[in-house]
Amino acid sequence: MTEPLVADAAARPSARGWIRSWAPPALLVGAGLAVWEVAVRVSGTPVWLLPPPSAVARALVEDRSLLLANAAVTLTAVLVGFALALAAGLLAALLIDASPTLDRALYPLVVASQTVPIPALAPLLLIWFGYGLLPKVLVTALVGFFPIAVNTVDGLRAADRETLALLRAFGASRGQQFRLVRLPAALPAVFSGARIAIAVCVIGAVFGEFVGAQAGLGYLMTRAIAQFQTDRVIAAIGLLSLMGIGLFGAVALVERLVLPWRRFVVQTGADR
Amino acid sequence: MRAAAIGDAGATSAAPRLELRGVTSTYREGRARLTALSDLSLAVADREFVALVGRSGSGKSTLLDIAAGLIEPDAGAVLLDGVRLPASARLGRSAYLRQRDLLLPWRTVVGNAGLALEIAGLPRQEAEARARARLGEFGLEGRGDAFPAQLSGGMRQRVAFLRTILAGHPRLLLDEPFAALDALTRTELHDWLLALWEREGQAVLLVTHDVEEAVMLADRAVVLSAAPGQVAHVEEIDLRRPRRRSLVTDPAFVRHKAALLDALGLLDREDRA
Numbered sequence: 001m002t003e004p005l006v007a008d009a010a011a012r013p014s015a016r017g018w019i020r021s022w023a024p025p026a027l028l029v030g031a032g033l034a035v036w037e038v039a040v041r042v043s044g045t046p047v048w049l050l051p052p053p054s055a056v057a058r059a060l061v062e063d064r065s066l067l068l069a070n071a072a073v074t075l076t077a078v079l080v081g082f083a084l085a086l087a088a089g090l091l092a093a094l095l096i097d098a099s100p101t102l103d104r105a106l107y108p109l110v111v112a113s114q115t116v117p118i119p120a121l122a123p124l125l126l127i128w129f130g131y132g133l134l135p136k137v138l139v140t141a142l143v144g145f146f147p148i149a150v151n152t153v154d155g156l157r158a159a160d161r162e163t164l165a166l167l168r169a170f171g172a173s174r175g176q177q178f179r180l181v182r183l184p185a186a187l188p189a190v191f192s193g194a195r196i197a198i199a200v201c202v203i204g205a206v207f208g209e210f211v212g213a214q215a216g217l218g219y220l221m222t223r224a225i226a227q228f229q230t231d232r233v234i235a236a237i238g239l240l241s242l243m244g245i246g247l248f249g250a251v252a253l254v255e256r257l258v259l260p261w262r263r264f265v266v267q268t269g270a271d272r
Numbered sequence: 273m274r275a276a277a278i279g280d281a282g283a284t285s286a287a288p289r290l291e292l293r294g295v296t297s298t299y300r301e302g303r304a305r306l307t308a309l310s311d312l313s314l315a316v317a318d319r320e321f322v323a324l325v326g327r328s329g330s331g332k333s334t335l336l337d338i339a340a341g342l343i344e345p346d347a348g349a350v351l352l353d354g355v356r357l358p359a360s361a362r363l364g365r366s367a368y369l370r371q372r373d374l375l376l377p378w379r380t381v382v383g384n385a386g387l388a389l390e391i392a393g394l395p396r397q398e399a400e401a402r403a404r405a406r407l408g409e410f411g412l413e414g415r416g417d418a419f420p421a422q423l424s425g426g427m428r429q430r431v432a433f434l435r436t437i438l439a440g441h442p443r444l445l446l447d448e449p450f451a452a453l454d455a456l457t458r459t460e461l462h463d464w465l466l467a468l469w470e471r472e473g474q475a476v477l478l479v480t481h482d483v484e485e486a487v488m489l490a491d492r493a494v495v496l497s498a499a500p501g502q503v504a505h506v507e508e509i510d511l512r513r514p515r516r517r518s519l520v521t522d523p524a525f526v527r528h529k530a531a532l533l534d535a536l537g538l539l540d541r542e543d544r545a
Binding site (some may be wrong): 160169 | 337340341342363364365366368370372374376377378379387388390391392419421422439
C-alpha cells in the first residue's frame with residue numbers, strides 16, 4: 001500500500017529561488033534611483049525641491065542618530081498600538097461570535113470605528129491625552145483594530161459545517177468544537193488581518209505624530225518640511241517604508257511558525 | 273418484507289447494536305416540509321455488516337445522522353444495544369465516517385487519528401501515541417507526522433478510518449467512505465476494510481450507491497426507495513467469508529447484484545431472469 005507522496009519538496013526556498021524572487025524588485029528600484037539621480041543632476045533641480053538619492057543617502061548617514069532615535073519612538077507607538085489593536089480586535093471578534101445579540105450590538109460599532117475620520121479624532125485625542133505616547137498609540141490601535149476584528153469574525157464563521165457535525169457525532173462539547181476546529185480554522189484569517197493591521201498601524205502612528213508630538217519620525221518630518229530639509233524628509237520616508245516592510249515580514253514569519261501546515265495546503269491547493 | 277428488515281437474529285440472542293423502529297424524518301426546504309424517511313425500521317446486530325443502498329435523495333445520509341444522534345427523528349425510536357435513547361445521548365456512541373475524510377489540515381496524521389480519543393477525554397499525547405502504534409496496520413507507516421495535504425486520497429481516507437476505529441465504538445456508521453476514491457484504491461480499501469472488520473467485528477452500517485460494493489462487503493443489503501425513503505427490498509447475502517475478489521464472477525454474486533439492481537429499478541424487463 002505504498003502510495004506516492006504529494007510533492008512536499010520545494011517548500012523550502014533554494015538560493016536560486018531566493019535570487020529569482022528578489023532580483024526583479026531590486027533591479028527595478030536600482031534603475032529608478034539611477035534615473036532619479038541623473039535626471040536631478042542634468043536638469044539642475046535645486047536640492048530643496050527634489051534632492052538626488054545621493055543627498056538622501058548622505059542625510060541618512062549624517063543624521064543617523066537623530067533618525068534612529070525618532071524611529072525608535074515611532075516604532076514603540078506602532079508596536080504598542082498594534083498589540084492593543086490585536087487584543088481588542090480578537091476580544092471583539094470572540095464576543096461577536098459568542099452570541100447573535102452581541103453580534104447585532106457590536107458589529108455596527110466595529111464598522112463605525114473604521115468610519116471615524118482620524119484627522120478629526122487625532123486633535124481631540126491630543127486635547128484629552130496630551131503630547132505623549134498615549135494619543136499616538138490610540139490612533140494606531142484604532143486603525144489596526146478593524147482589519148483584525150473583521151477578519152477574525154469571518155474566520156470563526158468559516159469553519160466547515162460538516163467537520164463540526166462530525167465532531168458532534170464524536171460527542172464533542174461546544175468548547176471542544178471551538179478549541180479543536182473553529183479556533184484553528186480561524187487562525188489563517190486572523191493572520192491576514194494582522195498583516196494588514198501592522199501596515200496601517202505604521203501610517204496611524206505617523207499620522208498621530210503629525211498632529212502633535214515631541215518626538216518620532218512624523219514629528220521629525222513636519223519639522224524638516226518647515227525648514228525645506230527635503231533630503232531628511234525623504235530619508236525618514238525611506239526608514240518608515242523599511243519599518244513597514246520589516247514588521248510585515250515579522251508577522252508573516254510568525255504566521256509560518258504558528259501555521260506550518262499552511263504551505264502544504266497553499267501549495268497543493270487542496271482542501272479548505 | 274418489513275419484518276425481515278428488523279432482523280429476527282437480534283430477538284433470539286443479544287439486542288441489536290443499532291435498531292431503528294418506525295422512524296420518520298422530515299426536513300424543511302424553503303416553505304415546503306419534505307419527508308426524508310417514512311416509517312423505516314432497520315436493525316444491525318453485533319458483528320453484522322449491513323449495506324444501505326439507494327438512489328440519491330432516499331434519505332440514506334439522514335438515516336446515519338439519526339443513528340449518530342445528530343438528528344432526532346419526528347417519529348419512531350432509535351435503540352442502541354436495546355436501549356431507547358434520545359439524540360443527545362446517542363452522540364459519541366458510534367464511530368462515524370463520511371465520504372469526505374474531514375481531516376483537520378492543521379493536524380498531523382496522528383493528531384487527526386487521535387481526535388475522537390481526545391474528545392473522549394484522553395490527553396493529546398496519549399491519543400497520538402495510540403494512533404502511532406497502529407499506523408502500520410492502516411498502511412500509514414512512517415507518515416505519522418505528515419500533514420493531510422501531503423497525502424494521497426487513499427491515504428487520507430485510511431487516516432479517517434484510523435480515527436474512526438481508534439474511538440473503539442462497537443458501531444461503525446460509514447457514509448459512502450469509498451465514493452470519492454478511484455476504482456483501484458477503492459478495491460484495495462474494500463479488502464482492507466473486510467480484513468479489519470473480521471478482526472474487530474463491529475456492527476457496520478454502510479451507505480453506498482455501489483451495488484457491487486454492497487454485495488462484496490455486506491451480510492445484508494437493504495434497498496431504500498427514494499423520496500420518502502422506505503425499505504423497498506432486503507437482500508440476504510450468504511456468500512462465504514472471507515470474501516475474495518474472484519467472487520465477482522460467481523453466479524451467486526451476480527444473482528445478488530441483479531436482485532439489488534432490480535430493486536433499484538435499474539433492470540429492463542427483458543433483463544430480468
